[in-house]
Amino acid sequence: MTGSASDPHDPCDLAVIGAGCAGLSGAVTASELGLSVALLDASEQAGGQFYRHPAPDLRATRPQALHHGWHSFTELRERLRASGIDHRAGHHVWTVTRESDGLWTVHAVTGADGDEPRPVRVRARAVLLATGAYERQLPFPGWTLPGVVGAGGAQAMLKSGLVLPGRRVVVAGSGPLLLAVAASLAAAGARVPAVVEASGYLGYARHPRALAANPRKLVEALVYGSALLRHRVPLRPRSAVTRVHGTDRVEAVTVSRLDRDWRPVQGTDRRIACDALAVGHGLAPQIELATGLGCATRTTPDGTRALALDDSQETSVSGMWAAGETGGIGGAQLAQLEGEVAGTAVAARLYDRPALLGGERVRELRRRRDRLRAFANAMAAAHAPGPGWTDWLDDATDVCRCEEVTAGRVREAVADYGARDARTVKLLTRAGMGWCQGRMCGTAVACLAAGGGGAAVPPSAERRPLAVPIPLGVLGSLDEPDT
Known part of the structure; x- marks a missing residue:
């Protein structure tokens, strides 16, 4: 082990940015292989966007009811607690730089609400980016009205705050997240008049090998479909919310049928009463930290940009790895596998032990990862926005x-x-x-x-020097000693 993750002047082996599925998996894997690890995350709780869970003061008795795969998260959390990882919650990383000695410096800002923000620097021999994604939104008339929330935002409200965005919530957009959101809202007591999916589901049939190699994904779809049937939630494929109605907040939405290019078909408009709309058109990888360093990117099948990674999850910039949604949207299971591969690869590089990557465990991880990545690509292609959506x-x-x-x-x-x-x-x-x-x-x-x-x-x-907004006072204090 080199350095100490808790000493700002003594570099640690690995700095992991993001404590979601990928970051947790990468951090605990590297730590268990003997590396000193610092884990930085903007949230106060580990789990990322997928495993958001209520704050302790809400005293939720069954947080697992809002998740599938909860056991995987609790296992990772216990491994984190048992490790020597320096977990730095509430740290917003705004840039990463490489110093003349070859070490990385991770720059973050921290401070609870109302406190004076202060800069924090962590030096490391390697960096693992696990920064996740954010929702992709396609605008339409009325989308700025109160009561319109992101589909993932509605799920986050439910998971972390145990609140609903409304009593009667239309779920719309494109992508498999819509089914999960609708099922969660309905199970929590909301009335869901419709799930409005801009794409169809026949696009999956163009990828039979990816479907056959991932039968668990079909099971997940059947579970969500059964939940919608149980709560009598209709599914409207090849349709979109093209207008929101209301004065002070959402009162209704107009749903239009779409042609193959996502253009509204005249004469198909239908008005649905609701007091909230949860809408999202997939996710976009959050890669600003990496592109600021010149990491190569690739275009995904649904038109977003993701990091280009090698077979060991390393970016085009030597010494920087990435896992999870930064390499393309693929879900929690894929993110966890990629995190484990990346954590092992970092240990193999820093210890000069290439044999770590040649074992049966890593070969199996890579096989499973590649199968899930193939399905993720099929999913992205099936839900890619059509060129006619701007007609909305x-x-x-x-x-x-x-x-x-x-x-x-x-x-x-x-x-x-x-x-x-x-x-x-x-x-x-x-x-x-x-x-x-x-x-x-x-x-x-x-x-x-x-x-x-x-x-x-x-x-x-684009290349940007700042990945998140930070106060000018923080920039002005960078030459002061770390605290």
Whole structure:
């Protein structure tokens, strides 16, 4: 073991960023192989977005009821508690740098709400990125009304706060997350008038090998389907919420049938009364820390950008590994497998023990990982946005919520001023320059700039020195000694 993860002046072997499924798996694997590990995460509780769970003061008696695979998480959590890992909760990592001596420095800011934020630096011989993903949103008229929440956001409200976004909640968008969200909301007592899926499910049939190699995924789908039948929740494929109605909050939504390109079919509009809408069109890998260092990316089958990784989960930048959704959306089971492969690979590199990667255990991990990754690619292709979705937008629709930039202004930048990419649109309209830094509007702005469609490169592929907003006072104190 080299260094101590708890001493800011003595480098640890591995810094893991993110304490979700991938980060926990990678951290405990590396620790059990003898490495000193620092685990940094923005949340106060380990588990990431998937294993969000109620705060202790809510005194939830059965948090496992809101999850599948809860046993896997509790096992990882116990291994974390039994390890010597320096778990730093509430640490927001804003950049990672490589020093002249070859070591990495992870820069974070910490401080409870109301406290003065303070900078923290962790030096390490290797870095594992397990930063997860955020929801991809495609705007439509009325999406800024109170009562419209992300599909994953609705699930997070339920898992961590034990609250519902409304009493009558339409679930809409695209992707398998919708089934899980609808089933959870219905089981918790919400009325779900419909699950509105923009894609169909026949696209999975184009990938028979991926389906045959992952029978557990079919079982999961049957479980969710049975739950929807039990709660009498209708499923409307090839349809989308194209408008939200209401004054002070959501009162109803318009659901339209879509053609193969996701354009609304005239004469098919149907109004559904509700007081909340949970909507999301899949997830986008959170890769800003990696792209800031020049890590290579790849385009996924659903048009997002993910990190390009080798067979051992290493990025194109030597000494930096990644696992989980950063390499492409694939779910909790795949993330955990990738974390274990990455943790083993780091130990093999730092100890100069390549034999660690040649054992039967790692070979089996890689086989299972590759099977699940093939299914994830099939899933992404089946739910990829069609090029006609921008027809949902009238010129008055807000695309960038932070800066209140409408679709009309973006179209004007393209048609009248020659903008052809998201960066130019940003310079002309400020779209993507708000608090979220394009996470909410990036896909929409890129698609509008490219003339529609879902294949435009989102801003997440840009190099940025700051991955999250930080106070200027923190930047000004960087030359002061670590605390």
